[in-house]
Amino acid sequence: xTTVSSSEVLIDCQSVWKVFGDNAPAAIKAISERGLTKxxxxxxxxCVVGVSEASLQVRRGEIxxxxxxxxxxxxxxxxxxxxxxxxSLGKVIVKGxxxxxxNAAELRQMRARHIGMVFQSVALLPHRTVLENxxxxxxVQGIPAAERxxxxxxxxxxxGLSDWLKRYPGELSGGMQQRVGLARAIASDPEIILMxxxxxxxxxxxxxxxxxxxxxxxKDLGKSAVFITHDLDEAIRIGDRIAIMKDGLIIQVGTAxxxxxxxxDPYVAQFVAGISRLHLVKAHSVMIPVAEFQRTSPNIDILxxxxxxxxxxxxxxxxxxxxxxxxxxxxxxxxxxxxxxTTRGLLRSxxxxxxxxxxxx
Amino acid sequence: MNGNVIISPGAWLAPAVDWLNMNFRxxxxxxxLVIESTLGGINALLLSMPPYALVALSVVFxxxxxxxxxxxxxxxxxxxxxxxxxxQATVQTVTLVTISVVISVAIAFPLGVVASRVRMVExxxxxxxxxxxxxPPWVYLIPAVIVFSLGSVPAIIATVIYGVPPMLRLxxxxxxxxxxxxxxxxxxxxATRQAILVKIELPAAMPTLLVGLNQCILLSLAMVVxxxxxxxxxxxxxxxxxxxxxxxxxxxxxxxAIVAVAIVLxxxxxxxxxRHRTAKAG
Numbered sequence: 222x223t224t225v226s227s228s229e230v231l232i233d234c235q236s237v238w239k240v241f242g243d244n245a246p247a248a249i250k251a252i253s254e255r256g257l258t259k260x261x262x263x264x265x266x267x268c269v270v271g272v273s274e275a276s277l278q279v280r281r282g283e284i285x286x287x288x289x290x291x292x293x294x295x296x297x298x299x300x301x302x303x304x305x306x307x308x309s310l311g312k313v314i315v316k317g318x319x320x321x322x323x324n325a326a327e328l329r330q331m332r333a334r335h336i337g338m339v340f341q342s343v344a345l346l347p348h349r350t351v352l353e354n355x356x357x358x359x360x361v362q363g364i365p366a367a368e369r370x371x372x373x374x375x376x377x378x379x380x381g382l383s384d385w386l387k388r389y390p391g392e393l394s395g396g397m398q399q400r401v402g403l404a405r406a407i408a409s410d411p412e413i414i415l416m417x418x419x420x421x422x423x424x425x426x427x428x429x430x431x432x433x434x435x436x437x438x439x440k441d442l443g444k445s446a447v448f449i450t451h452d453l454d455e456a457i458r459i460g461d462r463i464a465i466m467k468d469g470l471i472i473q474v475g476t477a478x479x480x481x482x483x484x485x486d487p488y489v490a491q492f493v494a495g496i497s498r499l500h501l502v503k504a505h506s507v508m509i510p511v512a513e514f515q516r517t518s519p520n521i522d523i524l525x526x527x528x529x530x531x532x533x534x535x536x537x538x539x540x541x542x543x544x545x546x547x548x549x550x551x552x553x554x555x556x557x558x559x560x561x562x563t564t565r566g567l568l569r570s571x572x573x574x575x576x577x578x579x580x581x582x
Numbered sequence: 583m584n585g586n587v588i589i590s591p592g593a594w595l596a597p598a599v600d601w602l603n604m605n606f607r608x609x610x611x612x613x614x615l616v617i618e619s620t621l622g623g624i625n626a627l628l629l630s631m632p633p634y635a636l637v638a639l640s641v642v643f644x645x646x647x648x649x650x651x652x653x654x655x656x657x658x659x660x661x662x663x664x665x666x667x668x669x670q671a672t673v674q675t676v677t678l679v680t681i682s683v684v685i686s687v688a689i690a691f692p693l694g695v696v697a698s699r700v701r702m703v704e705x706x707x708x709x710x711x712x713x714x715x716x717x718p719p720w721v722y723l724i725p726a727v728i729v730f731s732l733g734s735v736p737a738i739i740a741t742v743i744y745g746v747p748p749m750l751r752l753x754x755x756x757x758x759x760x761x762x763x764x765x766x767x768x769x770x771x772x773a774t775r776q777a778i779l780v781k782i783e784l785p786a787a788m789p790t791l792l793v794g795l796n797q798c799i800l801l802s803l804a805m806v807v808x809x810x811x812x813x814x815x816x817x818x819x820x821x822x823x824x825x826x827x828x829x830x831x832x833x834x835x836x837x838x839a840i841v842a843v844a845i846v847l848x849x850x851x852x853x854x855x856x857r858h859r860t861a862k863a864g
Contacts, residue, residue, distance in 0.1 A: 305769055333772030344767040348785050361773035361781065409771070 231413055231445050232279040232302055237311035239297050242268030249309045259469055271297035273469045275311075279413070284439055284446045286460030287471075288453055294469035295449045299415050302447060303336045304328060315413070333362050337406030341418040343398045345390040351377065352386040355404040362409070369408075376408040377401070379438060396427040403435065407442065414439070416448040420455065432458050453492050457501065465489055477501050498535055498571055505531035507538070507570040508552045508560030518549070523558055526551040531559065535570055538562050599725045614735045621681055621734055628673045633664050636673075640846070648853020655849060659842035668820060668839045675816035675843060678806045679799065682738050686745035686798050691791075694753025695779075704754060711747040719744050719805050727812050737809030737818075745802040752794025756787035789855060796851040803847060807840055817843065 240248050240262065248266035251257050259270040272294045279285045289295040300306040301313055304320050313320050316335060323331060332338075337358070345354050353360075356373035364372075377383060380400040390398055399419055406414050416435075420428045436459050439446050450456050456463045457477040464474045465485075473485035478501050484490035508531075511523060527545045529538065531554050541550045548564045603610070628636060637660045644653040663672040697704040722743045726736035760783050768778035784791075810818020817836050824833025 303770060305766060329772035329774065331772070332770055336770075338767075338770040340763055340767065342761075342763040344761075344763040346764065346782065346785065348788075357781075358771040361768075361771055361777045405771075415770075 229281040230278045231281050231316055232277075232447070233312075233314040234275055234277045234298075234302070235312040235314070237275045237298075237301055237308045237313060238273050239271040239294075239301060239306060240268050240309045241271055242266065244268050245309060253310060270294075270469050271306075272301065272308075275301075275466075275469075275471050277464055277471060277474060279445055279447055281412070281445055282440075282443055283461045284436065284448060284459055286448045286450060286456035286463045287466060288450055288456040288463055289466030290451055292468075293466040295451075295466050296417060297469075298466070299417055299447055299449050302413075302415060303332055303338060333358065333409060335411050336413045336415060337409055337411040338415040339399070339402045339406050339417065339419045341421055343390075343395075343402045345398055345401055347390055349389075350386065351382060351388050351390065351393070351401050354390065354401050355408055358405055358409045372410075373404065373408050376404040379407065379442075380404045380434070394427075395423050396431060399423065399431065403438075407438075407444070412445060414444055414446045416446055418449050418451065421451065428455070429458075435459065453496060457496065465492070478503060478506060482506055500534045500536055502535050502570050503531065504529055504533045504538055504550075504552045504562055505560070507535070507566045508562045509566060510560055511558055514549065514561040514563065521547060521549065523551055523561065526561070528553045528558075529562075530554065535567065538567055542567065595725070599728055603729050610729050614730050617681065617735050617738055618733070621677055621738070624677045624680070625674060628677065629670060633669050637661065637664070644850060644853065647850055647857060652849045652853050656846050659846045662842050663839045666835045666839055668817065668836060671815070671817045671820050671836070672839055672843060675803070675806055675818065675840075676847075678734060678737060678741070678809075678814060678816055679802050679843075679847065682741035682745055682802045682806065683795070683799050685738070685742045686749055686802065687795065689742065690746045690749035690794075690798070691753055694750045695757055697750070697754045698757035707750065711750060714743060715747045720808055720811065723809065723812050732813040734809075734814045736812050737806060737814030740809060741802050741805040744805040745798045748797035748801060749794045752790055752797065753787075756790030756794065757783060759790060760786040792851065792855040796848065796855065799847050799851055800844060803840070803844055 238249065238252060240252070242248065244266040245268050248257075248262050248268040251266065252262065257265070259273055262268050262270050275294075275298055277285070287295045287298060297306060301308050302315070304313070304323075308321065315331065318331075320328065320331065346357065349357070352370060352373055355377050356369040359369035359372060360366075374383070374386065377386065377400075380403055382397065382400055382404065385393065385397065390401065393401065402419065419435075420431050423431065432455060435446075448456070448459055450459075453463075460477065462474060462476055463480055465472045465480065467488055473480055473489050475483075480489060481493045481496060481498060481501050484493050514521075514523065526547055526549055527541050528551045529541055531552055533541075533552075538550055542548070542562075542564055550562045551558045552560045552562060631639075637657060640660055641653045641657050644656040660672075663669060693703075693707065697707050719740065722740035723736060726739040726743075730736040730739060764782050764786060765778065768782045773781070806814065806816065807818040807821060810816065810820070810822040813819070817840050820836030821833055821840070824830070824836060
């Protein structure tokens with residue numbers, strides 16, 4: 222995973238709640254005063270809690286995935302970020318401004334300039350061509366036709382649809398339609414792109430291809446993205462950091478490696494059980510301290526070991542181990558040996574379920 | 583009039599109509615004048631053209647709006663009206679329908695949009711529309727004639743009352759059917775309410791709106807013909823003449839001309855619907 226270059230926080234979600242139902246105001250009062258749980262709110266007020274106590278930060282240049290099954294509140298959460306849904310409680314701060322305080326014009330401005338959105342249903346206008354669809358966001362901002370078409374053409378070129386400008390959405394495959402949706406979002410050049418399960422309806426091969434392209438494009442353009450998915454594989458493939466949601470709560474936030482090595486609860490553990498660790502777990506997580514290695518294998522000179530860096534994944538470590546006649550690989554950071562990866566450690570790291578214990582504190 | 587009314591509403595409505603008639607006489611006179619002069623103007627314009635020019639114009643219109651088959655049908659139907667010696671009456675009827683439909687749409691469209699957004703308005707309008715659609719249409723002619731006296735103006739008023747409900751209902755339906763995700767898109771890209779209405783909702787609602795327009799046109803034609811009873815002129819007057827004199831030939835000729843006009847109006851408006859659908863499919 223690429224490290225986040227800047228730590229500037231673009232979206233700051235602070236203990237956000239969303240309660241749906243006729244008694245919502247009373248329920249919210251009870252939540253803030255008595256700290257009711259989701260089940261208690263449902264029983265007492267007959268209100269459904271969509272999102273409860275959600276806090277997260279999205280940093281500049283980062284792809285932040287929110288993973289959860291249907292009904293987990295992830296779609297509600299992403300809509301709180303551009304105020305398509307108003308939070309019941311808590312604050313959403315985008316680029317330093319509490320979006321609940323924006324007036325209608327400021328909110329439109331914020332959505333038009335700073336937050337793009339891509340929908341699962343694509344939401345293309347059927348009576349408009351691909352080019353007109355991609356330029357639609359700019360059109361409602363009142364940008365002249367010639368200029369907006371130029372910008373939209375560039376955006377479409379970035380998603381590989383230059384030959385389809387004059388076609389209608391109905392003539393395009395699902396994957397291509399979703400590219401138009403993405404082009405429409407990036408045409409306005411927003412800093413943040415909200416992706417609401419954009420690839421869920423596509424077939425697996427196309428989905429993979431789009432996932433890779435999306436990640437590449439987002440990084441190339443230096444955008445930040447919040448990406449909703451119900452597929453942990455997708456979240457791992459795309460996300461720099463992942464939040465896992467269940468029943469409206471964010472259970473865990475972390476990098477793919479952190480979540481796989483240290484699942485916060487049995488629910489997350491169950492999810493990550495099937496995920497291959499080969500490319501996710503890194504040397505720094507499986508290495509043991511030099512002193513410990515020297516105690517258990519006093520005969521091996523650590524300077525004679527093959528060397529690698531802390532970011533090398535299990536797959537690379539296995540290859541290195543196979544190339545060497547020793548049973549260990551030295552992990553080097555800044556010319557100093559910071560730890561040793563043993564064959565034993567490697568084997569334990571790829572076996573499911575027990576990796577949590579070997580992870581260094 | 584009271585002799586025919588058995589249930590009480592008439593006892594309330596009749597004085598109300600009388601009161602309106604007495605106190606708003608100048609207003610009604612003004613409305614009547616506007617409608618009559620518009621009607622006369624359009625009529626004079628259409629009749630000033632030679633019939634073949636009007637037929638040619640309609641055929642071009644049909645080609646643009648629909649297809650060649652419908653263009654041929656339009657030419658044949660209009661040709662029949664001419665050959666039957668009912669050209670002037672036909673033009674009058676078409677003018678009456680056109681003005682009625684324009685007024686109906688002007689009333690029904692905004693109300694329909696509001697009803698699609700505000701549930702209270704929809705709930706309030708529903709019984710009114712039910713009554714408007716189920717009361718036999720010539721009942722509307724009575725107060726219309728009291729207020730506007732005989733002629734084409736009460737005919738248009740009654741026709742509008744009859745034409746509004748289908749247009750209004752289908753407008754409400756059309757706007758309710760606009761996909762939620764498109765509305766969400768409009769909000770998410772920061773579009774104003776007007777932009778969402780004009781650029782997203784209206785195009786998405788268009789096929790259903792055109793169905794409403796088609797219904798409005800055909801029902802208006804039926805009513806305009808019926809309004810021949812109050813001296814509205816046009817093909818309705820021919821039918822009425824045939825009826826009062828018991829002349830089978832006159833009635834039948836006018837009846838067939840009405841069928842021809844109905845076919846022309848229906849095929850043209852339906853052609854617009856189909857054209858819209860195919861454009862959508864690409």
